[in-house]
Amino acid sequence: MTQVAAQPAMSKRRKSLWHKLLRNPVAVLPALLLGVAVILALAAPLLVPHNPDLPDLAHRLLPPGSPGYGLGTDSLGRDILSRVLYGARVSLAVGGAAVIGAGVIGVLAGLVSGYFGGVVDDVIMRIADVQLSVPFLLLALVVIAAVGPSLPNLVFILILRNWVTYARIVRSQVLELRTLTYVEAARAIGETDGRILVKHILPQVWGSVIAITSFTMAEAMIAEASLSFLGAGVQPPTATWGSMLKENLLYLATGWWTVVFPAIALTVVILSLNILGDWLRDALDPTLQR
Amino acid sequence: MGRYVAKRLLHALVVLLAVSVAVFLVARLSGDPSALFLGDNSTPADLVRVHHILGLDRPLYVQFWIFLSGALRGDLGQSIWQAQPALQLVLDRLPATLQLALTAFVLSIVVAVPAGVFAALRRGKAGDWGVIAVTALGQSIPVFVLGVVLVLLFAVRWHLLPPSGSGTWKHLVLPAVSLALFSSAKIARLTRTSVLDILGKEYVRTAQGKGAGQRRVVWVHVLRNAALPIVTIAGLELGALLSGVVVTETIFGWPGIGRLAIEAIAHRDYPVIQAEALFVASMFVFINILIDMTYVVLNPRIRLGGEGEA
Numbered sequence A: 001m002t003q004v005a006a007q008p009a010m011s012k013r014r015k016s017l018w019h020k021l022l023r024n025p026v027a028v029l030p031a032l033l034l035g036v037a038v039i040l041a042l043a044a045p046l047l048v049p050h051n052p053d054l055p056d057l058a059h060r061l062l063p064p065g066s067p068g069y070g071l072g073t074d075s076l077g078r079d080i081l082s083r084v085l086y087g088a089r090v091s092l093a094v095g096g097a098a099v100i101g102a103g104v105i106g107v108l109a110g111l112v113s114g115y116f117g118g119v120v121d122d123v124i125m126r127i128a129d130v131q132l133s134v135p136f137l138l139l140a141l142v143v144i145a146a147v148g149p150s151l152p153n154l155v156f157i158l159i160l161r162n163w164v165t166y167a168r169i170v171r172s173q174v175l176e177l178r179t180l181t182y183v184e185a186a187r188a189i190g191e192t193d194g195r196i197l198v199k200h201i202l203p204q205v206w207g208s209v210i211a212i213t214s215f216t217m218a219e220a221m222i223a224e225a226s227l228s229f230l231g232a233g234v235q236p237p238t239a240t241w242g243s244m245l246k247e248n249l250l251y252l253a254t255g256w257w258t259v260v261f262p263a264i265a266l267t268v269v270i271l272s273l274n275i276l277g278d279w280l281r282d283a284l285d286p287t288l289q290r
Numbered sequence B: 001m002g003r004y005v006a007k008r009l010l011h012a013l014v015v016l017l018a019v020s021v022a023v024f025l026v027a028r029l030s031g032d033p034s035a036l037f038l039g040d041n042s043t044p045a046d047l048v049r050v051h052h053i054l055g056l057d058r059p060l061y062v063q064f065w066i067f068l069s070g071a072l073r074g075d076l077g078q079s080i081w082q083a084q085p086a087l088q089l090v091l092d093r094l095p096a097t098l099q100l101a102l103t104a105f106v107l108s109i110v111v112a113v114p115a116g117v118f119a120a121l122r123r124g125k126a127g128d129w130g131v132i133a134v135t136a137l138g139q140s141i142p143v144f145v146l147g148v149v150l151v152l153l154f155a156v157r158w159h160l161l162p163p164s165g166s167g168t169w170k171h172l173v174l175p176a177v178s179l180a181l182f183s184s185a186k187i188a189r190l191t192r193t194s195v196l197d198i199l200g201k202e203y204v205r206t207a208q209g210k211g212a213g214q215r216r217v218v219w220v221h222v223l224r225n226a227a228l229p230i231v232t233i234a235g236l237e238l239g240a241l242l243s244g245v246v247v248t249e250t251i252f253g254w255p256g257i258g259r260l261a262i263e264a265i266a267h268r269d270y271p272v273i274q275a276e277a278l279f280v281a282s283m284f285v286f287i288n289i290l291i292d293m294t295y296v297v298l299n300p301r302i303r304l305g306g307e308g309e310a
Helices: A010-023 A024-045 A080-116 A118-132 A136-147 A150-179 A181-188 A193-229 A243-251 A257-284 B002-029 B044-054 B060-072 B085-119 B125-139 B144-158 B169-201 B202-209 B214-252 B257-266 B270-298
Strands: none
Touching: A010 A024, A010 A257, A024 A080, A024 A118, A024 A257, A080 A150, A080 A193, A080 A243, A080 A257, A118 A150, A118 A257, A118 B002, A118 B144, A136 B002, A136 B257, A136 B270, A150 A193, A150 B085, A150 B257, A181 A193, A193 A243, A193 A257, A193 B144, A193 B214, A243 A257, A243 B144, A243 B270, A257 B125, B002 B060, B002 B270, B044 B169, B085 B214, B085 B257, B085 B270, B125 B169, B144 B169, B144 B214, B169 B202, B169 B214, B202 B214, B214 B257, B257 B270
């Protein structure tokens, strides 16, 4: 963690990050796939051939390649392609909202905890400990049983789950940054704590924050899918990749396509996020271990 | 060591106390369980009576004290759905879960550690890339996706293994494999990194220079020193496996505590949910203490009871 002392200008680093990305095929492919997934999700209403939630019993369990139903239909005659595309909207939006919320709370908590130390630090870190000592899925199921399954509740739980990751990593970096000469110098010339945090410390932790965001989004999407799969996530008829697997599990023998396509979509996006995260970590913060 | 253990146990108690407050509050948040006891044509007087019987008319802190003192005596209330003590239901289901989680745990270590060492020794070659690719995929396939795909192939298509249920070793294969994949991918990656790390150290090159055989260098010098991070991550993964059983047991109809949790939630059986949450949290805390102790045994240089990440 010695290279943090160099403090390169942010804009320059960003630019070179783009250049690095474009030169690295291992990172370009997942970045491209994610870009395509986001565009498809945003454009889903323009692209889908059928209403994703409307049952059509005349066209039940059509195999892939049927005219008008490229990826086939499910047991209620709903178009799989349309549902996979609409599922992308929910899955990506939930994952995105979860990392933004967890990131904001976690980075703030980490900055405050690491910079000020003392009682604040103790309290924040003990809360994190308690949370890590309960298996997440069980916690999520209990909370959802209590407050009811809904999209906002789901996002809330995913934020609850993931802020700890940000807080711990940011805190450990701030603990070191705090003692560096330029931070002490800033303090000596009378800069306020808030200013020091924003101007001198935040830019230094940014790299790790971006890298863990990629991993965390993957984890959040897996968690959303798992909860939806267990029936505690997004409720029917809304399609998400996890809920599609749940509702079609019974038709595994007669209609593999109802399960396989959402499974592929989910796996490809999560794989892309993980590979991109690996690359970002190497590019931005070699000290960060997973 | 004694002082360190005492400190960790005290810390664990604080964590468990916080967990029980959280569990208690969430259960109260979930609404009035009286409705479960009352029929459609009950009067307000009935409601008051049920409240009194359940103790819900007392102040919150009194209710918590009753809950906590019961918990300390191992009494976590009666199941609403099945007329049995809640803790008993959890304990009845525990062996099945332990069987599944431990099988997956052993499986992931037996596969992951050799795979990680193998990849590290062939750094940059095809074998290394193969392991990297498989582990990347392994970390990205959600447990339930893998489970469903395995059922589709091995049960539905090839009729080799039963799709669900329990009883014989054949029933154990698919759930254990799908549960193990994520952990083994993680452990394999970490083993690879740790071994690469150690391989670059001077004493390893000294050993190689002295003419020690490759096998001896790896097993004696490298693995012993790479063991620390591997044990840590393996311990953490054991906890993750206990969490992962919820999904795995649901897919494969495995009669463990994971499925119990789902059933209890479906029946709004709060005492069972509370009992399970508390029980599993205790197991988590206990495993974490064990990991930390292993740490100390493996590396005596670690400062006991020091500040920071205890």
